[in-house]
Amino acid sequence: MTEQRTVQFRVFRYKQGRERPWYDTFDVTVTPRTTVLEALQFIRRVHDPSLMLRHSCHHASCGTCGMRINGQERLACITRVHDIAGERVTVEPLANLPIIGDLVVDMKAFYAKFTPMAMPLIRHSEFLPEAEPPEGVDTYTRLENCIECGLCVSVCPVAASDPLYLGPAALAAAWRVVQEPRGQNVPEILAQVDTAHGCWRCHIAMECSAVCPSHVDPGAAIMALRGTLIRQHLPWRRKQQGGDAHEPR
Amino acid sequence: MNRGELVPRRRWPAWFDVRGRHVSGWAFILNRLTGLGLVLYLIIHLWVLRLLTQGEARWNAFIALAKTPPFLVLDTILFFGIIYHALNGIRLTLVGLGIGVSAHKRMFWVLMGIGLVLFVLSTWGLWTMTK
Ligand code: HEM
Ligand code: SF4
Ligand code: SF4
Numbered sequence A: 001m002t003e004q005r006t007v008q009f010r011v012f013r014y015k016q017g018r019e020r021p022w023y024d025t026f027d028v029t030v031t032p033r034t035t036v037l038e039a040l041q042f043i044r045r046v047h048d049p050s051l052m053l054r055h056s057c058h059h060a061s062c063g064t065c066g067m068r069i070n071g072q073e074r075l076a077c078i079t080r081v082h083d084i085a086g087e088r089v090t091v092e093p094l095a096n097l098p099i100i101g102d103l104v105v106d107m108k109a110f111y112a113k114f115t116p117m118a119m120p121l122i123r124h125s126e127f128l129p130e131a132e133p134p135e136g137v138d139t140y141t142r143l144e145n146c147i148e149c150g151l152c153v154s155v156c157p158v159a160a161s162d163p164l165y166l167g168p169a170a171l172a173a174a175w176r177v178v179q180e181p182r183g184q185n186v187p188e189i190l191a192q193v194d195t196a197h198g199c200w201r202c203h204i205a206m207e208c209s210a211v212c213p214s215h216v217d218p219g220a221a222i223m224a225l226r227g228t229l230i231r232q233h234l235p236w237r238r239k240q241q242g243g244d245a246h247e248p249r
Numbered sequence B: 001m002n003r004g005e006l007v008p009r010r011r012w013p014a015w016f017d018v019r020g021r022h023v024s025g026w027a028f029i030l031n032r033l034t035g036l037g038l039v040l041y042l043i044i045h046l047w048v049l050r051l052l053t054q055g056e057a058r059w060n061a062f063i064a065l066a067k068t069p070p071f072l073v074l075d076t077i078l079f080f081g082i083i084y085h086a087l088n089g090i091r092l093t094l095v096g097l098g099i100g101v102s103a104h105k106r107m108f109w110v111l112m113g114i115g116l117v118l119f120v121l122s123t124w125g126l127w128t129m130t131k
């Protein structure tokens, strides 16, 4: 017999046309295996069909079910209700992005920054036997793990106060290109992040790396970009290279 | 952005949103608070030093006041702020230059260990030497 219990879900609500958001509470009976996403789907099925949420894969691949669960950025599909302390679960949309309705945020602003950096990343399988790592690389670490969930942007304190900040996901994508350019223009990518709203804006709170469900470690990527840029800007390096790769912006 | 979408204003209060924070997030919050606290202290400190230009008696009267327990408690908080901010600042400087990034948490705890020793010693010195 599975151990069941009733948990109170406090869900953030917002509908366009309404002046301000509000919270609704719903009781949901859960088993040890019930995920937050399943509980929300139950709420929509049984209590309120107007509840808006986004999901697809149910297994941490599509990156659409990101939300704040008791204030913590998580993928709802792999967060078990039982693993959350307390009898009450507060569910809110991701922060630092406009809210379309209820738990659904508008990812346009995310992709406006992410896509220019991430476009070169067309995936070739690292697992094919013939996929030899290039020279200088011992093993493949899967750096294009990013599932574009936006958790890192939601948790980032800098993204909260600087709307122009490129943000952890886009910067991690930029570092990915620098590491493995695949014919891309690396100096141009570096120039794009070498700005006050680029990699220099980060305050090293490292929350992005802590919440990333896919081990992208954007914080480390940002520091790697900085290290690369600092070395590039060193006066003796500049002379050696016959000038800077680009003018600092 | 479409009309009708909700854009919650978070701005600077979001810096101090502690829900679900990890150690490095707490470190950031504390660094910001102690940094601002240190600026505030510096202003007060310079303002108080102005008494030096107003004769020995006024300065001595202030020093006597500064040795009373309420002021020593403030000094203790100041010691915490200086030690925390300086040591965490060393870590941020290194990590910000791309040095020791993967060890940033370990570095934090080692530096905090050193900080605790410094804090205990300096606070002990403060309270005994002003007796
Ligand atoms: C003792 C040596 C010190 C070190 C190693 C140090 C280091 C640092 C570092 C690395 C930062 C950047 C933090 C970030 O990127 O978020 C910082 C921020 C700051 N520091 Fe210091 N600092 C020191 C002393 C001071 C003093 C004496 C004051 C005040 C008079 C001060 C005030 C501030 C302020 C206001 C900030 C901005 C806070 C923020 O951005 O979160 N610091 N410090
Ligand atoms: S870097 Fe991680 S947290 Fe950020 S969008 Fe990609 S997968 Fe999500
Ligand atoms: S490390 Fe930088 S990008 Fe990541 S959460 Fe902190 S401030 Fe944001």
Ligand code: FES
Binding pocket: A055, A056, A057, A058, A059, A060, A061, A062, A063, A064, A065, A066, A075, A076, A077, A078
């Ligand atoms: S539903 Fe696809 S990541 Fe959660």
